[in-house]
Amino acid sequence: GAGVSQSPSNKVTEKGKDVELRCDPISGHTALYWYRQRLGQGLEFLIYFQGNSAPDKSGLPSDRFSAERTGESVSTLTIQRTQQEDSAVYLCASSLRWWADTQYFGPGTRLTVL
Amino acid sequence: AQKVTQAQTEISVVEKEDVTLDCVYETRDTTYYLFWYKQPPSGELVFLIRRNSFDEQNEISGRYSWNFQKSTSSFNFTITASQVVDSAVYFCALSEAGANSKLTFGKGITLSVRP
Secondary structure: OOOEEEEOOOEEEEEOOOOOEEEEOOOOOOEEEEEEEOOOOOOEEEEEEEOEEEEEOOOOOOOOOEEEOOOOEEEEEEEOOOOOOHHHHHHHHOOOOOOOOOEOHHHOEEEEEE | EEEEEEOOOOOOOOOOOEEOOOEEEEEOOEEEEEEEEEEEEOOOEEEEEEOOOOOOOEEEEEOEEEEHHHHHHHEEEEEEEOOHHHEEEEEEEEOOOOOOOOOOOOOEEEEEEEE
């Protein structure tokens, strides 16, 4: 079946603009995660969805970052007033169950803030 | 707090050599899960293995094998007879067994396999 998809694959924006990144999880997967990967670094957790609620937003770096999810489907990560330090690859993952299940990752969105 | 340490940053081997990627973890939980992911140059993370804390049996899958030792908090990954296609960044990760199974990743090991 289809894997996790993300769009756009690349996004170049100017400092101060808002951006929206989209994630389509594997159909039927109840849990959805967002991670950020800065150049040459490991992945850092941003936010987790169980269904359409977000029990853990602890990884969001500032209040400029927000995310929502529609049912057990698509999720959108929004970054307002982008800064150069927001430049990174944003990865989405989904898992069938929300309890310690394997997470499958999408190809990521590479965000460059000029 | 959870932590994953991958002390090796870059490894270069010649094709057909065996190579071991080290992973050391820290957690206060008694139930947890360990993972390895591969990130080839294309960028997409590929799941390799998931192991729970109660299963210390070593696992072998083709040329890949994993050695889990709770006594040393290590979950090492060995590639036997490496191939050029094994060139990638390899991440070890840890999650709690709970409602939020967010992954804590190590910084990754860049493996280069030369022909």
